[in-house]
Amino acid sequence: MIRHPKDFWSGLIFMAAGLAAAVVARDYPMGSALRMGPAYFPTILGALLALIGVAVVIRSFVTPGERIAGFAWKPLAYVTIATILFGVVVRGGGLAVALVTLVMLSAWASRSFRWAPTIALAIGLTVFSILVFVKTLGLTMTVLGAWLGG
Amino acid sequence: MTRASRFGVLLAVVLGLIGADTGLAIAQEYPSRPIQLIVPFAPGGGSDIIARIISPHLGKLLGQPVVIDNRPGAGATIGANVVAKAAPDGYTLLYVTPGVQLTNPYLMKKLPYDPVSDFAPILPLVVVPNVLVVHPSVPVKSVKDLIELARAKPGTLNFSSSGIGSSSHLSGELFKQMTATRMTHIAYKGTGASLQDLLTGNVQLAFESLNVMLPHIKAGALRAIAVTTPERSPVLPDLPPIADTLPGFDAAAFNYVSARAGTPRPVIERLNRELNAVLKIPEVRDRFLSLGVTSIGGTPEDLDARIKRESLKWKRVIEVSGARPE
Amino acid sequence: MDLLANLLVGIEAALTPLNLFYCLAGVFVGTLVGVLPGLGPVATIAMLLPATFALPPVSALIMLAGIYYGAQYGGSTTAILVNLPGETSSVVTALDGYQMARQGRAGVALATAAIGSFVAGTFATIVLAVAAPPLANIALKFGPAEYFSLMVLGLVASVVLASGSLLKAIGMIVLGLLLGLVGTDVQSGTERYTFGIPQIADGIGFVVVAMGMFGLGEIVRNLEREGGVTLLVRKVTNLMPTRADVKRMVAPIVRGTLLGSALGILPGGGAMLASFASYSLEKKVSRHGSEFGKGAIEGVAGPESANNAGAQTSFIPMLTLGIPSNPVMALMIGAMIIQGIQPGPSVMVEQPRLFWGLIVSMWIGNLFLVVLNLPLIGLWVRLCAVPYHLLYPAILVFCAIGVYSVNNTEFDVYLMALFGVLGYVFAKLECEPAPMLLGFILGPMMEEYLRRALLLSRGDPMVLLVRPISATILVMAALALIVVLSPAIRKKRQAAFAEDL
Numbered sequence: 007m008i009r010h011p012k013d014f015w016s017g018l019i020f021m022a023a024g025l026a027a028a029v030v031a032r033d034y035p036m037g038s039a040l041r042m043g044p045a046y047f048p049t050i051l052g053a054l055l056a057l058i059g060v061a062v063v064i065r066s067f068v069t070p071g072e073r074i075a076g077f078a079w080k081p082l083a084y085v086t087i088a089t090i091l092f093g094v095v096v097r098g099g100g101l102a103v104a105l106v107t108l109v110m111l112s113a114w115a116s117r118s119f120r121w122a123p124t125i126a127l128a129i130g131l132t133v134f135s136i137l138v139f140v141k142t143l144g145l146t147m148t149v150l151g152a153w154l155g156g
Numbered sequence: 157m158t159r160a161s162r163f164g165v166l167l168a169v170v171l172g173l174i175g176a177d178t179g180l181a182i183a184q185e186y187p188s189r190p191i192q193l194i195v196p197f198a199p200g201g202g203s204d205i206i207a208r209i210i211s212p213h214l215g216k217l218l219g220q221p222v223v224i225d226n227r228p229g230a231g232a233t234i235g236a237n238v239v240a241k242a243a244p245d246g247y248t249l250l251y252v253t254p255g256v257q258l259t260n261p262y263l264m265k266k267l268p269y270d271p272v273s274d275f276a277p278i279l280p281l282v283v284v285p286n287v288l289v290v291h292p293s294v295p296v297k298s299v300k301d302l303i304e305l306a307r308a309k310p311g312t313l314n315f316s317s318s319g320i321g322s323s324s325h326l327s328g329e330l331f332k333q334m335t336a337t338r339m340t341h342i343a344y345k346g347t348g349a350s351l352q353d354l355l356t357g358n359v360q361l362a363f364e365s366l367n368v369m370l371p372h373i374k375a376g377a378l379r380a381i382a383v384t385t386p387e388r389s390p391v392l393p394d395l396p397p398i399a400d401t402l403p404g405f406d407a408a409a410f411n412y413v414s415a416r417a418g419t420p421r422p423v424i425e426r427l428n429r430e431l432n433a434v435l436k437i438p439e440v441r442d443r444f445l446s447l448g449v450t451s452i453g454g455t456p457e458d459l460d461a462r463i464k465r466e467s468l469k470w471k472r473v474i475e476v477s478g479a480r481p482e
Numbered sequence: 483m484d485l486l487a488n489l490l491v492g493i494e495a496a497l498t499p500l501n502l503f504y505c506l507a508g509v510f511v512g513t514l515v516g517v518l519p520g521l522g523p524v525a526t527i528a529m530l531l532p533a534t535f536a537l538p539p540v541s542a543l544i545m546l547a548g549i550y551y552g553a554q555y556g557g558s559t560t561a562i563l564v565n566l567p568g569e570t571s572s573v574v575t576a577l578d579g580y581q582m583a584r585q586g587r588a589g590v591a592l593a594t595a596a597i598g599s600f601v602a603g604t605f606a607t608i609v610l611a612v613a614a615p616p617l618a619n620i621a622l623k624f625g626p627a628e629y630f631s632l633m634v635l636g637l638v639a640s641v642v643l644a645s646g647s648l649l650k651a652i653g654m655i656v657l658g659l660l661l662g663l664v665g666t667d668v669q670s671g672t673e674r675y676t677f678g679i680p681q682i683a684d685g686i687g688f689v690v691v692a693m694g695m696f697g698l699g700e701i702v703r704n705l706e707r708e709g710g711v712t713l714l715v716r717k718v719t720n721l722m723p724t725r726a727d728v729k730r731m732v733a734p735i736v737r738g739t740l741l742g743s744a745l746g747i748l749p750g751g752g753a754m755l756a757s758f759a760s761y762s763l764e765k766k767v768s769r770h771g772s773e774f775g776k777g778a779i780e781g782v783a784g785p786e787s788a789n790n791a792g793a794q795t796s797f798i799p800m801l802t803l804g805i806p807s808n809p810v811m812a813l814m815i816g817a818m819i820i821q822g823i824q825p826g827p828s829v830m831v832e833q834p835r836l837f838w839g840l841i842v843s844m845w846i847g848n849l850f851l852v853v854l855n856l857p858l859i860g861l862w863v864r865l866c867a868v869p870y871h872l873l874y875p876a877i878l879v880f881c882a883i884g885v886y887s888v889n890n891t892e893f894d895v896y897l898m899a900l901f902g903v904l905g906y907v908f909a910k911l912e913c914e915p916a917p918m919l920l921g922f923i924l925g926p927m928m929e930e931y932l933r934r935a936l937l938l939s940r941g942d943p944m945v946l947l948v949r950p951i952s953a954t955i956l957v958m959a960a961l962a963l964i965v966v967l968s969p970a971i972r973k974k975r976q977a978a979f980a981e982d983l
Contacts, residue, residue, distance in 0.1 A: 013650070016911045020653045027660050027675070034672050040941035044481075044667040044674055047929045051660050058653040065649070074910055081705035082906055085698060085878065086899045092882045093895035101883075108882060109875040115705055116871035127872055131879050143515070144529055145887050146225050198889075199528030205816060208532040227890055230683035231666075234891070237680070263671065268680060314938060320671030342937060343669050345930075348806040348815070352749060355803065358625045358938055367819055371804050371826030443535075446822050481672040 010071030017062030024055030084115035100151030196235025217430040240269035244418035277459035284409040286384040291357040299401035306337035316350040327363035327407035329477040367448035492838025508545035512552020520884015523553035539821040571789040574761040578781030589721035602739040602787035603848035606794035618802040630931035631955035639762035640920040645775035658921025681893035694901025734784035742791030749799040749807035753792035760788035
């Protein structure tokens with residue numbers, strides 16, 4: 007029986023990552039210990055990581071530990087999607103649109119979300135960012151992108 | 157009308173407007189809005205500095221600002237791809253380094269753009285000469301000495317470079333091929349990283365950028381043997397070209413400006429004219445001189461011919477050297 | 483005395499109103515970009531470089547240097563307040579600094595960082611003035627073999643960063659090492675683990691991983707805890723360190739300063755190791771070892787001093803040999819070349835005003851930083867009182883802009899989102915991100931140095947043991963390994979005994 011779920015899953019991730027690394031590395035030239043090719047280091051590290059994974063999994067059957075508390079799906083999804091949308095919008099829509107999207111959407115994740123302060127925050131952060139990043143530090147970012155004719 | 161078809165009409169109208177707008181923009185006097193110059197390297201690097209020296213002057217002559225947009229990564233491939241996919245209207249220009257068209261096609265498995273047909277040449281800009289330096293402990297004073305030493309002790313000498321496919325790497329490979337000698341190539345992440353092993357003599361020689369090596373030559377930490385260009389450099393006029401010993405040796409980073417293929421001819425001509433004028437401005441010439449780079453200039457046709465010539469040369473060097481990774 | 487005469491030249495050069503202004507401007511801009519996560523000194527200096535064409539060389543370099551160490555300084559502020567390490571050096575500051583902030587001791591942590599940095603900066607500046615040329619010669623004793631051994635030592639020390647399971651920490655280090663190998667292999671040009679994506683052909687950016695794992699992951703975790711009690715930070719107690727705090731920070735500051743000054747001299751990655759090394763050392767020697775990771779003041783004082791000392795002494799190889807130790811130094815060399823100055827051994831002789839002026843300005847700049855930042859602490863601490871549901875969208879905004887601006891690519895933003903998910907999952911599984919980040923930094927360097935050492939020795943591994951410095955460091959690494967592993971063994975034995983009873 008799994009007595010330590012956190013360790014069990016960590017070990018499984020290590021095993022998967024290690025094996026994947028070693029398998030993908032087979033596409034690269036291996037070389038030898040004294041004249042290493044690009045595959046040499048990753049193969050050894052991948053194998054090592056997989057071994058550590060095995061050890062962690064075995065330990066999870068022996069040493070007891072806490073169970074994994076439920077995932078906070080809602081905040082995770084909102085924060086992740088908001089960040090991705092920023093990337094999608096920032097070039098075409100411009101910094102202003104991207105920032106308002108990011109702030110509004112990510113703020114939804116909180117239980118304390120209220121419209122008025124969040125809108126104020128979005129506007130405030132957008133103005134601040136344009137002043138600091140674009141005007142003062144001179145980053146090459148468009149404020150209003152081509153989608154809006156800027 | 158259904159909602160979908162109404163949307164379709166709206167879309168058609170909008171697209172039509174956009175189309176008409178870009179058509180007008182080209183027909184109008186170029187340029188009517190700021191021009192982007194894509195530099196496919198991080199700010200502060202050699203090509204970025206050169207681009208930033210010319211851009212304000214070019215902007216003044218064109219009457220519109222020239223904005224530098226750094227798109228570094230993947231050996232200039234990312235920046236080049238931006239221009240290859242841009243509208244052919246002359247508002248997105250590329251600061252081209254040898255990787256884009258001359259070497260990457262032979263070094264990389266696949267490129268996201270077509271190195272031959274995606275770009276329209278505008279102007280040959282500068283050549284950044286390399287200098288052949290040796291650690292003072294290496295008992296050679298001339299190219300001839302070095303060839304003799306490399307032949308007497310094959311495989312013992314190391315030369316460093318700022319990375320696979322860099323000008324310093326390919327200069328070394330060309331040297332090896334033309335002299336039929338064996339030397340081990342040691343790659344570094346950039347010239348700065350290679351300096352340490354070169355100054356300590358762990359690596360015996362290098363074909364590196366003249367301007368970076370200059371202070372070490374002057375301080376006696378490295379001994380300069382020759383320059384890699386067919387002509388002497390005004391910065392170190394006493395140094396002979398490698399070509400004096402090895403006729404035909406010519407290896408240096410060649411930088412130029414291109415646009416997306418299909419850019420209207422009048423736009424190309426205007427840009428070529430103004431860029432040639434920029435190269436003649438005394439302030440630009442002084443800055444280039446202090447950087448140790450040689451300005452070229454000429455017509456788009458000159459550039460096209462040079463691209464074809466250099467591309468062929470590096471193709472051969474890369475194939476013979478086996479530098480293409482598996 | 484020569485030194486006095488030289489310092490007088492430097493004071494004369496640095497104390498002109500113009501240069502004082504540029505020094506202040508530099509440290510101010512530096513603090514600003516340091517505080518803003520993601521936006522580092524490299525991007526800032528690169529963008530300001532063309533503007534320095536028009537300045538006199540001394541002023542230009544004084545300002546650029548100010549940006550560099552100012553940013554190191556500002557970076558720790560963000561690490562402490564919101565757990566966002568924008569620089570490699572502030573990863574370990576985030577470990578205990580953020581915990582202190584959560585306990586209402588943000589002011590103390592910030593003050594500790596300020597005091598430590600100032601002491602370290604002062605000492606390192608003196609080192610720079612007194613012994614730059616002989617120290618530079620030590621740097622030249624380090625070849626690929628020595629650097630490889632140094633990385634091994636760093637890796638062993640990194641195990642100490644973990645506060646939980648040792649085995650899982652080692653797993654995270656190895657995972658970090660592997661992540662660090664993504665990109666084009668330096669020696670062969672082979673693209674590894676890039677799957678044809680050009681945006682990672684040069685590797686995954688540190689900022690992307692750090693912002694994702696620390697920044698985004700932490701935001702989701704805080705939102706998760708939001709439930710009943712919304713108060714994230716316990717009531718702010720005192721702003722300034724108490725006498726007991728000061729007592730505890732003295733020794734770590736001294737050790738961190740010495741360690742950082744020594745490592746900073748090595749251009750091949752020494753300064754980068756300084757803060758990690760100091761943290762590991764403090765955790766091992768401290769009587770409060772069990773408090774580390776839970777808000778130990780030593781975990782802020784030591785690394786912050788080491789980091790700032792290393793930042794100052796990393797000017798030594800640049801100024802005396804012309805070897806850049808990091809991208810910022812490479813840019814400074816670029817700035818000198820543009821100004822018509824040949825960086826390298828001749829700078830000291832041919833440009834005494836520049837050399838000594840820069841050194842004196844560094845001390846003045848450090849003074850400015852303390853004067854500028856101590857009053858700001860009150861303001862920063864009030865930031866902790868901002869309700870979290872208004873604070874985290876702001877953190878996200880700065881992360882997104884910062885990450886996007888590094889390479890001007892939206893791909894990095896997507897990658898950061900991915901690492902955010904990963905950071906959250908790992909947090910759930912109690913796998914710590916700090917050892918992974920160190921592995922991520924060390925991995926590619928370690929491989930590069932080892933392969934280069936073997937290439938230069940034509941495949942003779944004895945090169946690592948024959949060279950005395952390399953051999954010494956490897957012996958130290960072996961000793962460190964024993965020290966690191968021993969408490970685990972002891973603990974296990976104790977646990978076994980406990981079960982017997």
